[in-house]
Amino acid sequence: MNWTVAIVLVILAIVVVLRLIAWWGWRLVSYLFSRLITVISQVRQRDDITALGAKFEARFPRTAGFLHARLTPDRFTGLPLTLVVIAAFYLAALFGGLVEELFEADELVRFDQWLNQQLAPLRTDGVITLFAWITDLGSSATLVAVALVTTGLLWGRSHGYMIAPLWLTLIGSQITTYTGKYVIARPRPEFITEVVALTPSFPSGHATSAMAVYGFIACILATRVAGIRPRFEIIYWAAVLIALVGFSRMLLSVHYVSDVAAGFLVGGFWLLLGFALAEHRRRLIE
Structure with a gap:
């Protein structure tokens, strides 16, 4: 068994x-989230909570209306959208912390x-060719092609409201990435394979775009299928593809971890924004 086959088998085993994990x-997580929704619904139906809510609404009508709109689990623009926005800003905060760590x-x-x-021992000819x-x-180029094909499929299936969020996700992630590259201007690792790159290193454009585009497509597909298992399979295998793209950049020594x-x-931030916009536009036309 040669080294390339061994590495492929190890990756498949992982x-x-x-x-399974x-x-x-x-x-x-699905069970806990469903229990959370159930508990919220039960709490809202309690007489003492209802009375307290009525008093609060009478005294602070605008605040009560805002909180109800943001926290209701009955529609996407309520609690689900609130959680998506919180997650997006959390990713933005993590990115800011990573930039700070890079400089300090x-x-x-x-x-x-x-x-x-x-990773040097893994860089055999066969492994380099694979990755x-x-x-x-x-x-x-590949992700623009994927986005164009996806655009055609969405238009053909009368899901045109998703096209703008898809391209917002792709273009927004690209603009953010290349702005960061030239503002931070981090040198790349020493090129030790035939794969080279001309732009600065931080952040990885391939990792950003893969997360944004493949993640967006996976999320949209997952919301259109019934059952926990099919949704899991879509999200998991998309995550594997995204992770492999990211790992390939490190193995080929064109990016640091x-x-x-x-x-x-960055890609996750734009993925969440694009997904939130797509779901919001879908609810408007339903």
Whole structure:
């Protein structure tokens, strides 16, 4: 068995094990979320809570209306949208913290360089060829093509309201990424494979775009299928694809791990904004 086949088998084994763990985690989160909705509904129906709410609404009508609109679990623009917005701003805060660490903490730079060195034994010709193909799945050309095909499918299936959110996700993530690249201007790792790049390193454009576009498509598909298991499969395998694209950038020594992490955060931010806009527009036309 050659080294390339061994690495592929190890990756497949990791993916299978993580799938089992993720499936049980998915079921647990789904159960806890459903219980949360049930508890909220039960609390709202209690007489003492209803009376207290009526008094609060009578005294502070605008505040009560705002809180009800933001926290109701009965429609997407209520509690679900509130959670999405909170998650988006949390990702933005994490990205800001990562940028701060990059400039002020030598530990992050040393860890980036250490991990890049640890990947050196994996950089055989066969592995490089495989991951060079995988990394192309996150290139701008590929993702624009994916977005164009998706646009055609959405238009053909009378889901045109999703087209603008899709392109907002792609274009917004690209603008943010390239702004960050040239503002931060971090040098890339030393190129030790045939894969090279001309732009600065931080954040990873491939990781950003893969998270934004593939993540957006996966979320839209997951909301259109019935059942916990099909939704899990869509989200999980999209996550595997996104993770492989990010890992390929590190293995090919064109990005550090913090570049990829930052790309995932930026892409996740735009993914959540695009998904929220798509769901909001869907509710308007229903």
